[in-house]
Amino acid sequence: MKLLIKPIENQYSNAIVDLILNIQQKEFNVPITIEDQPDLFNIQNFYYAGGGGFWGAFINDELVGTIALIKFADHAAAIRKMFVKKEFRGKEFSVAQNLLNTLISYCLENEIDNLYLGTISKLEAALRFYEKNDFVRIEKEELPKEFPLMKPDNTFCHLTLKN
Structure with missing residues (x-):
């Protein structure tokens, strides 16, 4: 099995929506619908066009x-849509770690020095994962005003990616 x-x-919109909605709604009961996430059908304009x-x-x-x-x-960007199918989580596959490493490499190559993310407090495993990767929790008030809130x-x- 090669990653x-x-x-x-x-x-890939349909596969993406299927993966993400299943995790959000069925696994974690997050009150979010596909209508709340129009970006998933407009990936080019929403993510790539602005340099993401x-x-x-x-x-x-x-x-x-x-x-x-x-x-x-x-020099700042937000991580979004970090989801891994339940059966592929953990060290055995390292899917999340490889995804994050890919994104951080992209940031370093493109002079993005500050990475931010928002999540839900009950996603404790995700928070532990980010903290293991040197992310620091901050208050909502500390976010840059341009941060795209969900x-x-x-x-x-x-x-902080810059030393």
Whole structure:
């Protein structure tokens, strides 16, 4: 089983929506619908056009994880849509770690020095993962004013990429 991470666009919208909504709604009961996430059908304009990106993790041609980046200032961006299918979580596959490494490499190559993210406090494993990767929790008030807030998010993190 070989893990492949590559940039993906709208041709994968249905697979992306299927993966993300299942995790959000069925696994974690997050009160969010597809209507709340129109970006998933307009990946090119929403993520790539502003200097961000959207990556998919594939095992045997199956989409098993996603991560996206919204660049919202010259040297700052937000992580979005970080989801890994339940069966592919953990160290055995390292899908999340490989997705995050891909996104951070992109940031370093593109002079993005500050990474932010918003999540939901009950996603404790995700928060532990980010903290293990040197993200620091911050208060909502500490976010840059341009940060693209998502309604359900109540926990925020920051990572400085520049030494």
